[in-house]
């Protein structure tokens with residue numbers, strides 16, 4: 001056979017088989033999605049007038065369960081826009097208007113004299129979005145329509161977002177205004193004009209404009225819905241839907257294909273007229289946009305498309321005009337993902353299918369504080385998709401919760417686990433407690449966001465990480481390490497610039513460690529200036545106070561003043577009373593905090609459930625007089641119990657590590673105060689260091705602070721050292737909730753999850769709710785307890801069975817699971 005003829009015969013065969021393969025793949029993916037309640041709708045794929053694929057999946061109405069067909073009519077949402085521009089093109093060909101006419105020529109009350117019809121069609125008018133204008137003026141009984149919208153524009157005359165023609169910005173008001181122009185110029189309703197000039201001539205029997213002010217609707221109308229507790233529930237038109245132009249054309253996949261094919265002919269308008277609709281618009285400066293008249297121009301002369309999304313509905317038309325191929329996807333179950341799957345498979349892209357996982361037979365404590373309830377919870381990819389009496393989909397993986405508690409993963413608002421992630425990216429110290437998000441950058445010291453993100457990308461971790469930006473770190477940078485003094489105005493200005501940049505990159509806010517020397521000498525006004533910068537960016541303030549003992553009251557007044565002056569939410573880190581003669585004053589402090597809240601200061605706190613803290617022994621000298629014996633004596637009397645306080649790290653003499661200060665005193669035949677001075681002196685030498693776990697709080701105060709409704713739980717823990725690093729959260733649930741019955745379990749979970757998310761300013765975590773990230777912990781409320789002690793601080797807790805981070809299992813029964821699914825979490 002002649003080679004040339006052979007090739008000619010082969011080519012169509014290849015393209016035919018490629019199409020067949022793609023369609024088989026699309027059909028199996030749609031089936032997979034439909035079986036998992038991730039798709040409900042109709043799809044059509046056509047080429048050169050021939051339908052290659054046409055199929056309906058699911059129901060047209062959640063109440064009647066009527067099956068969808070290829071002639072069922074969906075609300076097209078914004079795919080409607082192309083029909084309204086077609087009506088304008090028809091009116092132009094009828095000689096009734098010109099694109100460059102001022103809108104005012106037809107709508108005299110329209111308050112912007114320089115906006116033209118072309119600006120509206122091209123989305124370059126600068127009009128503001130009508131939802132925002134209308135919503136404040138609508139009562140619950142009102143339905144918005146085009147006339148009332150136009151009256152609102154005339155009455156309010158909201159500022160333009162930009163000068164007409166100077167920018168491109170997608171805006172629905174452009175198209176509601178176009179509908180008003182069509183009605184005015186044609187002297188009829190948009191729907192009548194549409195039927196007469198488009199639907200009628202093209203015999204689109206299931207295509208029409210429908211709005212809520214119409215008395216009845218055609219039988220082909222599809223209703224939007226969403227799945228709630230596994231059951232389809234109506235999710236359809238709202239009171240804005242008396243309006244048309246931006247949406248509210250209804251059509252079926254069959255009619256959409258007839259429409260698409262008509263656009264290759266001159267049945268409606270001339271080729272030259274339509275050609276302009278699928279050519280990019282131009283700004284005043286000549287720059288091309290990516291939009292024509294109701295069409296996105298993805299690739300000029302090759303691909304044009306539009307998507308639509310409106311309560312319950314998600315729609316897509318993509319036209320490959322160089323090949324005369326067309327995809328139409330119409331969905332009514334509030335789930336848009338099928339659209340991109342169909343389009344990407346057709347365009348030859350590979351895409352991973354969503355995975356679903358069902359956790360059955362659990363008692364859900366959802367984090368809101370509401371009572372536990374029995375349910376199953378479904379995860380789709382990284383999100384919670386549904387909660388209720390759910391049954392597994394075909395071949396779905398299932399975890400049986402055996403009646404245990406399923407709660408949102410715990411958020412640790414004050415964590416030092418970050419520094420240990422290098423050596424243990426599984427973060428088992430935290431995940432074994434049920435913690436799924438750690439908040440670092442505490443006590444005034446932080447890492448730059450860029451390096452943190454780069455590092456998490458390079459070394460994936462099993463836990464989410466959010467961070468504050470630390471004041472001491474800013475001081476170190478801009479005061480060249482000379483931090484034992486007040487910062488100058490110039491230095492403060494530099495700090496503010498960097499802080500603002502970090503906030504833009506997702507920092508939660510400003511953290512301070514005012515008790516520590518790197519910040520102790522800063523003036524209150526420096527902190528307030530930085531807090532104002534933080535407030536302007538929507539960030540928050542969290543602080544290890546200037547004093548937790550001798551000057552605690554003044555330190556609390558300082559943080560309240562910061563909240564008052566900078567108008568910023570303020571959080572007290574690890575609230576405590578670390579001074580014996582002040583024990584029992586927690587009631588008084590709480591009253592002070594409550595008073596401040598009444599004055600409008602958003603003050604909150606976090607707390608860890610131990611009577612001992614962990615820090616440098618230098619904090620035992622509130623006046624920074626590290627050589628004063630009388631101060632050391634005061635410390636041993638008031639600030640810590642030398643017999644119950646352990647040097648967990650002591651580099652000058654490792655033999656003393658693990659010994660109490662009293663034991664060290666006995667070895668040296670001196671008083672504990674003298675030993676304290678010795679410890680300070682020896683560990684101050686270059687390259688030496690000391691860490692003490694010091695017992696200094698009372699259980700009564702811990703109970704009071706823990707119960708305060710605005711206190712969330714934190715660990716303040718690290719991978720090593722104080723047992724809180726491995727035990728804080730299970731200790732609250734076992735010791736304070738189960739054994740001491742300090743508060744209901746639901747309240748404690750709230751203080752570990754959604755209250756924390758609120759206190760630190762992150763969203764979509766901290767609740768078990770549809771759409772939230774699937775950070776989850778399954779635990780046994782009967783057995784959960786911490787095991788870590790000062791002597792054995794790495795012991796894992798009992799009773800935590802499963803922990804998921806972003807939908808992936810990272811911990812199961814004392815073992816880390818190597819799914820490093822943690823992410824950097826930004827302030828929202």
Ligand SMILES: [Zn+2]
Pocket residue numbers: 443513544573574
């Ligand atoms: Zn601290």
